Amino acid sequence: MSAACATGPTYQAAETSEFTQANYSAVDKLVAATAVPIAKSAPLLVATMVNIDSLNQSSRFGRLISEQIATRLTQLGHGVVEMKLRNDVYIREGTGELLLSRDVRTLSKNHNVQVVVVGNYAVAAGYAYLTLKMVTVTDNRVVAAVNYLLPLTENNKALLMQPRE
Incomplete structure (x- = not known):
């Protein structure tokens, strides 16, 4: 079988992942749209992307997007606090770092955090609809927001499936 006839995942396709590029582009737009310096x-903190129908639940899909958001913000030079190393954030096993409002104030004081990046997703027939927001910790004001869509490819559907216990 020649390389031209090969199907399925490739290293080249992985390196230029449209999934990753869509998430990076959303972060770029979020940073550009920020209303305050x-x-x-x-x-800054990045919370786990949550399911809009159940704000205390996420998935591998939501956790992976949150990781890519944090990665892109780091690449852009922002100081992202790695919450997996914290013991004062509510981390539900199998869900991710869920920021409860009482935790945000404590964390922001401890780390001099200006904003928290939060987000949610809703799954429809052909797309997942995502919203990212930068929220100030002092007054819960949204200073930037962006909406974007990801197609429900086989990979994305697999990331949305709950793992079997």
């Missing part, structure tokens, strides 16, 4: 030197 956000100092790159100031730490």
